[in-house]
Amino acid sequence: MEELVRKTLKENGQTLRFLENKGQVKNPNVLYYFNGKQGSVYIEKNKIRFIAQEYVKMEDESFKFDSLTNALPEVNNVLKSLHxxxxxxxxxxxxxxxxxxxxxxxxxxxxxxxxxxxxxxxxHAAKDLTLEEIYPGIGLRLYSTKDGALEFDWIMKPGADYEQIKLKFTGQDNLKIDKDGGLTVGLRFSDVKFNIPESYQVTEDGKVPVKMTFKETEDNTITFHTKAKLDARYPLVIDPTLNWGTFMDDDSGTFDEYLYAIQIDTLDGVIYCAGATNKNITVNVNPN
Structure with missing residues (x-):
């Protein structure tokens, strides 16, 4: 049971949680947002704002090792810059x-x-959300992979024109389309990479792959491009992925090392976990 609990908690931590904005974010245009180790993403009605964060680790030099408790030195992640x-x-x-x-x-x-x-x-926190009819006949679904990467599903109804989609980037240092058709957004201290691992039409026989790439049509404006002949009778899905490291904590095993005890209350069905971490934690309350 303890192994199952560890596995479940770790899997839950690898899924992005889109938090609704009920006023805790002062910008009223923000509908949903999430925070991760690489930065924060704010979703508005027709734009997405990314705030990249650069941290440096500073160890507390005044710490003295305690051989009785095997305590570890406290490591503080100090915010160095934003972009x-x-x-x-x-x-x-x-x-x-x-x-x-x-x-x-x-x-x-x-x-x-x-x-x-x-x-x-x-x-509330949602596992995924969709902006319907963001363009005529086109919706945008946002969700995450198990490793914490952000997925964008552009979903075209039959006959909808994918060339309506125009993505205008502002605030970055540079914008570059790579040889493999991916898109790199250059920031002050890191790069953000958008890939298109999969695009397809949905037919009676299943998925029909469609090779899509990014294309820069004018200054800092990106569209999608394909040489394939599309069948207007079927929906089209373009599935870019944002690779920014990952948004969640890495799978380093640290959680297991600091999970000291698990106790199961068989009467109430409640599982209590005790441990320690040197990361900042948001306190969650489950009313159930």
Whole structure:
């Protein structure tokens, strides 16, 4: 059972959680957002804002090793710099319908200062969300892979024109389309890579692969391009992936090393986990 609990907790930590904005983010245009070790992503009605974060590790030099408790020195991740860039859907519907997928059972509470009027509670977290009709006949679904990468599914209804999609980038240092057709967004201290691992039409016989690449049509504006002949009778899915390291913590085994005890209350069915971490943690409250 302990091994199952460890596995379940680790798998849960490898899925991005899109948090609804109920006022804890002061920008009212932000609908949903998530935070990860590489930075934060804010989803608005027709744009996505990325805030990349650069951290440096500083070990507490005053720490003295305690042989009785086997305590480890505290390592603080200190924020060194930020870089913000924005992906705007040029010419898109300013009021797309937001459709949520499955939600997590956990609710989040934010106590940002001492004034109860500013507290926000009961914030939902979605596993995926879709901006419907962001362009005529086109929706954008956002979700994550198991390793924490952000997936973009552009879903075209039969006959919809994928060339409507125009992605205007602002704030980056440079923008480059690679030889493999991927897109690299150059930032001050790192690069962000968009790939298109899979695109296809959905037919009665299953998926029909379609090779798609990025194409720069004008300054800092990106579209999709294919030489394939598409069948207007069937939906088309273009599936870019954002590879930014990963957004979640790495699978280093640190969680297992610091999970000291697991106790199961057989009467209430509650599992209690005790451990330690040197990472910043958001406190979650599950009302159930």
């Amino acid at each position: 913000t860039f924005t992906l705007e859907m040029d010419g898109a519907n300013p009021l797309p319908n937001l459709k949520l997928g499955d939600s997590f059972g956990t609710r989040y509470n934010f106590f940002q200062d001492l004034n109860p009027k500013n507290w926000v509670s009961g914030v």
